[in-house]
Amino acid sequence: MLMSILNKCFGNLNWFSSIMKDEDEIAVMVTETYPESPFFWAIQLSEVSHNKMVTLFTAIAKAEKNQPYLGKDDVHRGKKCLAEFLCTPQDAGAWNRACILEVVSFFALVFFVDFGSTAFIPIYSLKFLSEEEFWQIPPLAQPFMLEEGIYSALIFFCSIQNR
Numbered sequence: 001m002l003m004s005i006l007n008k009c010f011g012n013l014n015w016f017s018s019i020m021k022d023e024d025e026i027a028v029m030v031t032e033t034y035p036e037s038p039f040f041w042a043i044q045l046s047e048v049s050h051n052k053m054v055t056l057f058t059a060i061a062k063a064e065k066n067q068p069y070l071g072k073d074d075v076h077r078g079k080k081c082l083a084e085f086l087c088t089p090q091d092a093g094a095w096n097r098a099c100i101l102e103v104v105s106f107f108a109l110v111f112f113v114d115f116g117s118t119a120f121i122p123i124y125s126l127k128f129l130s131e132e133e134f135w136q137i138p139p140l141a142q143p144f145m146l147e148e149g150i151y152s153a154l155i156f157f158c159s160i161q162n163r
Helices: 001-012 014-019 045-065 148-162
Strands: 028-033 037-044 080-085 096-102 107-112 117-122 141-143
Touching: 028 141, 037 045, 045 096, 080 107, 080 117, 096 117
Parallel strands: none
Antiparallel strands: 028 037, 037 141, 080 096, 096 107, 107 117
C-alpha cells in the first residue's frame, strides 16, 4: 500500500532505484524504527541530501502560510498534503510533506515522506500541497534493512544490555 501511495504522490517510483546504490558505508540519521524488525527509515547524511533538505524545507516554510486547510471532502487515501510534524511533544512543529494513508472519523493517518514516519492528525489540521514543484524532490527518508547477521547480533546485544 505504501509504495502505491508514494507512486501516486511522486508520479512514479524511478527515484527509488536511484537511492539504492551499492556503497560499503554511508552515514545516516535514523528517523523511524520498528520494534523487533530489521526495517528502519533514515536520511542519508551527505552534502547533496542536506542541500535538498534546505531547499525543500525553505520552500515549504514560505508556501505554508498561503496554503488553505483541507475540507472534510478533500481528505482521502493518497491525498498529498502538508501536515505538522512534531519531533517531540514539546516541539512547536514544522509543516512537512505528507500523504494520507487512511481516514478514521475526524483523523487522518499520514505518512511523512521526508521522515518515514506516521502520525494521526486531525483532518482539519491538514493543508493543501498539490503544487508539483514540492513533489519533484524525492523523499528525503529512505527505507533500509539490517543484514540478517547484524540484526540478530543487535537483538542479542540489546537483550544482554537490558538485563
